[in-house]
Amino acid sequence: MRARSEARMQKLEVRGEGTGWHRESYFWPTPPEDGQMVITGPEARHISRVMRHAVGSVISVVDGAGGEHEVELEAVRADRVTGRVLSNTSWAREPKHRVAIAQALLKGDHLAQVCAQATELGVSRIIPFKSARTVGWLSEARLERFRTVSLAALKSSTRTALPKIDAPVDFERLLGMDGEFDQVLVAYEEENGVGLGAALRRDVRSVLVVVGPEGGFEPAEIDALKAVGAIPFTLGPRRLRAETAAVAVAAVTLGLLGDLG
Amino acid sequence: MRARSEARMQKLEVRGEGTGWHRESYFWPTPPEDGQMVITGPEARHISRVMRHAVGSVISVVDGAGGEHEVELEAVRADRVTGRVLSNTSWAREPKHRVAIAQALLKGDHLAQVCAQATELGVSRIIPFKSARTVGWLSEARLERFRTVSLAALKSSTRTALPKIDAPVDFERLLGMDGEFDQVLVAYEEENGVGLGAALRRDVRSVLVVVGPEGGFEPAEIDALKAVGAIPFTLGPRRLRAETAAVAVAAVTLGLLGDLG
Numbered sequence: 001m002r003a004r005s006e007a008r009m010q011k012l013e014v015r016g017e018g019t020g021w022h023r024e025s026y027f028w029p030t031p032p033e034d035g036q037m038v039i040t041g042p043e044a045r046h047i048s049r050v051m052r053h054a055v056g057s058v059i060s061v062v063d064g065a066g067g068e069h070e071v072e073l074e075a076v077r078a079d080r081v082t083g084r085v086l087s088n089t090s091w092a093r094e095p096k097h098r099v100a101i102a103q104a105l106l107k108g109d110h111l112a113q114v115c116a117q118a119t120e121l122g123v124s125r126i127i128p129f130k131s132a133r134t135v136g137w138l139s140e141a142r143l144e145r146f147r148t149v150s151l152a153a154l155k156s157s158t159r160t161a162l163p164k165i166d167a168p169v170d171f172e173r174l175l176g177m178d179g180e181f182d183q184v185l186v187a188y189e190e191e192n193g194v195g196l197g198a199a200l201r202r203d204v205r206s207v208l209v210v211v212g213p214e215g216g217f218e219p220a221e222i223d224a225l226k227a228v229g230a231i232p233f234t235l236g237p238r239r240l241r242a243e244t245a246a247v248a249v250a251a252v253t254l255g256l257l258g259d260l261g
Numbered sequence: 262m263r264a265r266s267e268a269r270m271q272k273l274e275v276r277g278e279g280t281g282w283h284r285e286s287y288f289w290p291t292p293p294e295d296g297q298m299v300i301t302g303p304e305a306r307h308i309s310r311v312m313r314h315a316v317g318s319v320i321s322v323v324d325g326a327g328g329e330h331e332v333e334l335e336a337v338r339a340d341r342v343t344g345r346v347l348s349n350t351s352w353a354r355e356p357k358h359r360v361a362i363a364q365a366l367l368k369g370d371h372l373a374q375v376c377a378q379a380t381e382l383g384v385s386r387i388i389p390f391k392s393a394r395t396v397g398w399l400s401e402a403r404l405e406r407f408r409t410v411s412l413a414a415l416k417s418s419t420r421t422a423l424p425k426i427d428a429p430v431d432f433e434r435l436l437g438m439d440g441e442f443d444q445v446l447v448a449y450e451e452e453n454g455v456g457l458g459a460a461l462r463r464d465v466r467s468v469l470v471v472v473g474p475e476g477g478f479e480p481a482e483i484d485a486l487k488a489v490g491a492i493p494f495t496l497g498p499r500r501l502r503a504e505t506a507a508v509a510v511a512a513v514t515l516g517l518l519g520d521l522g
């Protein structure tokens with residue numbers, strides 16, 4: 001755990017919050033200058049009006065790239081909040097491993113749910129992709145919504161690094177990504193023998209786990225993934241909805257790598 | 262995997278579905294008589310009109326208590342479907358361990374999502390409970406909705422045993438349940454050292470995992486749980502929404518016990 005400043009601890013005691021400091025983080029990508037943080041726009045309004053922080057409040061501001069600033073507020077207006085940086089940390093509360101999820105396009109709002117829950121759990125990247133049995137494409141507006149949902153999850157989960165949510169790729173492009181990860185796994189319902197615990201190498205720094213669409217992969221797609229080194233694994237004999245599979249895979253993978261407690 | 266009858270395999274080949282037999286199960290709790298299954302009401306309509314099964318179709322009918330009947334349809338009407346039982350199995354595709362989740366009451370529809378996803382993953386029982394920081398109670402109508410959602414998940418996941426969803430209990434009653442399980446665990450955000458993998462005994466046949474409300478447990482509640490033998494564990498330094506925590510806990514626990522592939 002990070003060192004806690006005297007000033008902050010005193011304030012926390014006054015507010016009676018004990019160890020529950022990290023109720024929510026605020027997001028501001030611009031770094032402080034000369035130890036001063038200036039936040040404007042909707043995030044300033046959120047801090048001042050919605051969360052009702054006042055002068056003297058100590059808040060956590062994350063930049064989405066792993067940086068976190070502990071800021072004591074010195075001036076609070078609806079459209080502009082400024083404060084003094086008490087401390088800076090880097091990569092706090094982030095997993096040690098990069099776990100990426102490639103998720104086939106899903107109907108409805110299921111992919112948004114995957115983005116939110118995978119962000120909370122600690123996934124580093126989400127790659128939507130098209131395969132033989134996916135329907136439609138992903139509009140720029142929906143992609144933007146996924147990124148908004150992921151940012152909200154970053155703040156509620158007090159993560160410091162924002163997962164990258166890729167623009168959707170076609171299956172060929174997905175196949176070409178194997179070089180970016182130490183290991184590539186694929187959840188496949190026709191796989192019988194190998195579970196995730198057996199398939200996942202424990203010495204990886206990065207792993208990509210591929211989860212198919214509602215209708216599953218075509219055998220030729222699995223063959224193509226295996227040809228670039230992907231290891232198929234089973235999630236057991238029950239049929240999981242894709243969004244449940246994605247969240248289960250994220251939790252189990254992070255857990256096996258020691259990044260979920 | 263279960264033995265497959267000649268007749269069924271032939272039909273599957275005709276329909277070109279290969280190994281994808283278990284696309285969905287149908288639910289009918291009344292056992293067949295003299296090898297004949299009679300299904301009426303909405304489930305008959307679902308089979309005949311929505312899924313458009315015809316005479317000769319082979320469907321999977323589960324009773325929610327672990328029983329599954331492979332039925333070849335002999336008469337199909339909108340309100341009544343009858344067929345000949347080709348085979349019976351018991352407890353197919355069910356986990357070997359009973360994993361129960363006690364989830365504090367949540368606002369909105371989050372508990373319904375937990376019921377659906379926990380059912381898919383293989384949880385045996387869901388116990389909603391009230392604690393110091395939960396708000397409100399659970400109406401009979403919402404409890405009924407949770408059971409409906411869980412039944413739908415049973416069918417889509419091709420489970421054969423329906424999880425029990427308890428009527429909500431107060432915290433005292435929850436404390437008294439420790440005798441019903443080989444081990445009781447509780448996700449606690451102030452716990453630092455012990456992860457789920459370290460807390461969970463591998464020799465259990467049944468385990469209850471307790472997940473708190475959005476606002477967390479009060480320290481006195483954790484003390485009371487520990488006094489009845491519950492082991493606190495951490496899900497890591499990130500703050501998970503309760504519904505994400507519940508699904509992650511279900512997936513990781515079933516995974517660690519070898520029941521998720």
